[in-house]
Amino acid sequence: MYRAAVPGPVQSIERAAAILRLLAARSGRLGLVEISASLDLAKGTVHGILRTLQSVGFVEQDPTSGKYQLGAALLHLGSSYLDVNELRARALNWSDALAARTGEAVRVGTSMDSRVLIVHHVFRPDESLQTLEVGNLLPAHACALGKVLLAYGPAPTRAQASQPLEGFTRVTVVDRRALTQELGRVREQGWSQEVEEWQPGEAAVAAPIRAYGGLAVGAIEVRGAVERLCDYHRQPKTEHVTRVREAARAISRELGAARW
Amino acid sequence: MVSERFVMAVDQGTTSSRCLVFDHRGRMVAVSQREHRQYYPRPGWVEHDAMEIWRNVAKLIQHAARDAGLQASDIVGLGIANQRETTVVWDRRTGEPVGRAIVWQDTRTADLVNELARAGGANRFRSLCGLPLATYFAGPKIRWLLNETPGLRERAERGEVLFGTMETWLIWNLTGGPDGGRHVTDVTNASRTMLLNLKTLDWDLSLCEAMGIPTRMLPEVRPSIEVYGEARAVMPGLRITAALGDQQAALFGQTCFAPGEAKCTYGTGSFLLLNTGKEISHSNHGLITTPAYQIGGEAPTYALEGSIAITGSLVQWFRDGLGLISSAPEIETLARTVEDNGGCYIVPAFSGLFAPHWRSEARGVIVGLTSYITKGHLARAVLEATGWQTREVVDAMNADSGVALTTLKVDGGMTSDHLLMQFLADVLDVPVVRPLVAETVSVGAAYAAGLAVGYWADLDVLRRNWHRASQWLPAMDPRHREIEYENWQRAVERTLDWVRQPDQVQGRRARPDQ
Numbered sequence: 099m100y101r102a103a104v105p106g107p108v109q110s111i112e113r114a115a116a117i118l119r120l121l122a123a124r125s126g127r128l129g130l131v132e133i134s135a136s137l138d139l140a141k142g143t144v145h146g147i148l149r150t151l152q153s154v155g156f157v158e159q160d161p162t163s164g165k166y167q168l169g170a171a172l173l174h175l176g177s178s179y180l181d182v183n184e185l186r187a188r189a190l191n192w193s194d195a196l197a198a199r200t201g202e203a204v205r206v207g208t209s210m211d212s213r214v215l216i217v218h219h220v221f222r223p224d225e226s227l228q229t230l231e232v233g234n235l236l237p238a239h240a241c242a243l244g245k246v247l248l249a250y251g252p253a254p255t256r257a258q259a260s261q262p263l264e265g266f267t268r269v270t271v272v273d274r275r276a277l278t279q280e281l282g283r284v285r286e287q288g289w290s291q292e293v294e295e296w297q298p299g300e301a302a303v304a305a306p307i308r309a310y311g312g313l314a315v316g317a318i319e320v321r322g323a324v325e326r327l328c329d330y331h332r333q334p335k336t337e338h339v340t341r342v343r344e345a346a347r348a349i350s351r352e353l354g355a356a357r358w
Numbered sequence: 359m360v361s362e363r364f365v366m367a368v369d370q371g372t373t374s375s376r377c378l379v380f381d382h383r384g385r386m387v388a389v390s391q392r393e394h395r396q397y398y399p400r401p402g403w404v405e406h407d408a409m410e411i412w413r414n415v416a417k418l419i420q421h422a423a424r425d426a427g428l429q430a431s432d433i434v435g436l437g438i439a440n441q442r443e444t445t446v447v448w449d450r451r452t453g454e455p456v457g458r459a460i461v462w463q464d465t466r467t468a469d470l471v472n473e474l475a476r477a478g479g480a481n482r483f484r485s486l487c488g489l490p491l492a493t494y495f496a497g498p499k500i501r502w503l504l505n506e507t508p509g510l511r512e513r514a515e516r517g518e519v520l521f522g523t524m525e526t527w528l529i530w531n532l533t534g535g536p537d538g539g540r541h542v543t544d545v546t547n548a549s550r551t552m553l554l555n556l557k558t559l560d561w562d563l564s565l566c567e568a569m570g571i572p573t574r575m576l577p578e579v580r581p582s583i584e585v586y587g588e589a590r591a592v593m594p595g596l597r598i599t600a601a602l603g604d605q606q607a608a609l610f611g612q613t614c615f616a617p618g619e620a621k622c623t624y625g626t627g628s629f630l631l632l633n634t635g636k637e638i639s640h641s642n643h644g645l646i647t648t649p650a651y652q653i654g655g656e657a658p659t660y661a662l663e664g665s666i667a668i669t670g671s672l673v674q675w676f677r678d679g680l681g682l683i684s685s686a687p688e689i690e691t692l693a694r695t696v697e698d699n700g701g702c703y704i705v706p707a708f709s710g711l712f713a714p715h716w717r718s719e720a721r722g723v724i725v726g727l728t729s730y731i732t733k734g735h736l737a738r739a740v741l742e743a744t745g746w747q748t749r750e751v752v753d754a755m756n757a758d759s760g761v762a763l764t765t766l767k768v769d770g771g772m773t774s775d776h777l778l779m780q781f782l783a784d785v786l787d788v789p790v791v792r793p794l795v796a797e798t799v800s801v802g803a804a805y806a807a808g809l810a811v812g813y814w815a816d817l818d819v820l821r822r823n824w825h826r827a828s829q830w831l832p833a834m835d836p837r838h839r840e841i842e843y844e845n846w847q848r849a850v851e852r853t854l855d856w857v858r859q860p861d862q863v864q865g866r867r868a869r870p871d872q
């Protein structure tokens with residue numbers, strides 16, 4: 099009885115979801131051929147689904163190249179998709195655990211107007227004087243949280259992509275091409291790093307927090323002094339990377355299990 | 359290689375049950391959680407299905423152990439913290455509960471409580487048990503069941519049915535149930551019945567008689583921290599080594615071991631507890647006296663408590679009753695759409711007012727409504743209600759102890775709400791501090807369980823595990839604070855004397871208490 103009342107999965111919705119995920123996962127635009135090849139679907143099928151997605155604003159087609167990317171409606175949906183206060187509530191336990199395990203400060207961020215909004219902050223557990231940074235906005239390209247959000251978020255609009263990148267220290271990534279390359283690396287390895295690119299002496303490691311369907315709704319990082327967070331090659335220590343990714347996965351599981 | 363061992367905690371709460379696993383440094387390594395159904399069969403009634411809760415807890419223990427990759431032999435002990443006062447009566451042969459559990463917020467015993475208060479006043483038992491007569495406590499709930507269930511009193515007198523709060527029910531089931539399960543409670547839970555003598559820490563026969571409760575149905579009262587037995591079900595061999603009421607567990611988890619240390623836990627309701635040391639101190643300002651914990655073989659430590667019935671549950675009502683938000687944390691988002699409360703105040707006296715007023719006939723009000731008020735203002739008023747209710751119990755505590763609170767240690771689900779935490783700091787005019795593990799109820803249960811078996815050597819080791827995770831500093835203009843507090847107090851006055859007793863409906867109105 100129970101079974102009969104619940105319809106089985108709808109194939110076209112599954113396929114639409116796969117297309118959106120594909121577009122979300124690649125920051126550049128994708129052509130019809132690439133999409134159908136990636137998903138092993140007939141071009142006609144993919145085209146039909148893309149048209150529908152376009153009509154609801156979830157997908158946009160570039161008028162000159164004819165390539166597809168995630169649409170503005172979906173981005174808007176993204177920002178109201180998960181309330182920031184809800185994100186903090188869901189991240190609470192695992193952020194605490196991460197701070198306890200690493201002995202460093204932990205922050206959770208989400209994108210807001212192409213910057214990073216800090217939604218949660220756990221002090222470094224050493225009783226030193228620290229102030230809450232919740233509500234602060236950071237430039238995405240200069241911090242670990244931002245790089246994750248850029249890497250897994252929607253591709254920048256053309257207007258955004260033509261904005262110059264501001265430098266904050268000698269090593270802030272200010273070259274677009276270098277940034278694009280680094281974001282590609284972030285996607286490959288599943289985490290991002292920041293070594294003195296925002297504040298001298300500080301380093302951070304971040305990983306994506308995903309909600310239903312894999313959409314990255316935020317990022318979580320550990321942050322601390324370079325000499326504690328990095329090895330002598332100035333690379334983040336593996337244990338920190340592992341722990342951040344574990345925490346990110348745990349929070350993502352929590353979000354996926356939510357009643358939506 | 360010496361393999362690492364862990365300690366497990368169950369937090370059997372009002373809305374959900376949780377099972378957490380901690381390592382030696384007090385860090386959480388696994389958590390599983392499950393909500394249970396709330397039954398509201400009539401206005402003022404709140405019930406739980408004790409069987410559902412037992413099944414949930416059994417599953418949670420297994421899930422948490424599996425997630426952490428642990429077997430019974432890897433776990434040094436299980437500590438249980440539980441919603442207090444919620445009353446279960448069950449058949450000792452079958453293990454079947456007699457009806458649903460009556461939850462602490464339930465007000466069905468109002469008439470009974472009034473009747474008991476008529477002879478001697480609401481404070482007639484206070485010197486013995488530390489509590490005023492109120493619907494909140496378990497004793498009147500047992501009495502109600504005995505009165506209303508045909509044949510139950512006789513069965514209780516014959517020893518066929520057992521009473522327990524949740525920890526008793528869970529320990530009995532874990533240790534074998536009908537097949538030799540241990541029927542025990544700890545001093546902190548026992549103290550919430552109105553039947554426990556605070557000095558002897560055993561059932562007080564005069565109280566049982568006044569309340570009309572056969573002692574045969576009561577569990578054995580034990581210290582909070584000692585080995586109660588081994589599980590025979592769910593995870594055979596797992597030792598149960600501590601039990602505490604959830605609020606006392608949070609006090610323990612916040613490592614408030616010294617007299618003068620206090621914490622407030624923000625969940626369904628909110629509870630401020632102040633450690634008063636080895637002395638029983640009685641309140642003149644509407645707080646209650648309760649054991650904080652007792653380590654096996656040692657003298658008990660006591661606490662003063664300010665219990666607030668409705669805080670998080672007001673947010674839940676805003677979500678489920680009014681449908682103005684779709685999840686609790688969204689209340690902050692909504693509240694931030696406006697600058698202030700717009701002159702609107704909500705006093706959530708849903709089950710009467712608890713500390714420091716203890717007025718069971720009070721009912722909730724929303725005052726200051728004008729056409730200017732939006733749902734954003736209402737959301738602010740909802741959060742502010744928690745702030746002002748805390749202010750009232752802090753004032754009472756300062757007056758009783760003669761020493762002003764200098765910081766407030768907080769925990770519980772509502773501490774993720776930054777607007778609320780800032781408002782708290784503002785209205786109390788002291789820093790508000792959240793510790794690194796927000797689940798302090800579970801931490802406290804785990805600490806207690808580990809302490810019982812020497813996993814942790816002493817209280818000092820535990821104290822070193824406490825770390826600050828967040829802090830909010832007061833920033834409100836003192837004059838503004840003053841005016842708002844006055845408005846709040848005027849709003850509270852408007853809740854009083856709302857529910858009339860039968861003899862008041864036509865005639866004059868008399869104060870129901872004393």
Ligand SMILES: Nc1ncnc2c1ncn2[C@@H]1O[C@H](COP(=O)(O)OP(=O)(O)OP(=O)(O)O)[C@@H](O)[C@H]1O
Nearest residue numbers: 371372373374625626670671673686687770771775
């Ligand atoms: N961000 C928030 N702002 C305001 N209230 C919140 C927020 N998040 C949760 N709450 C409220 O906090 C309560 C949940 O907190 P918590 O899980 O500590 O409590 P609880 O239900 O009392 O626990 P238990 O089930 O153990 O008794 C709910 O009543 C919910 O409405």
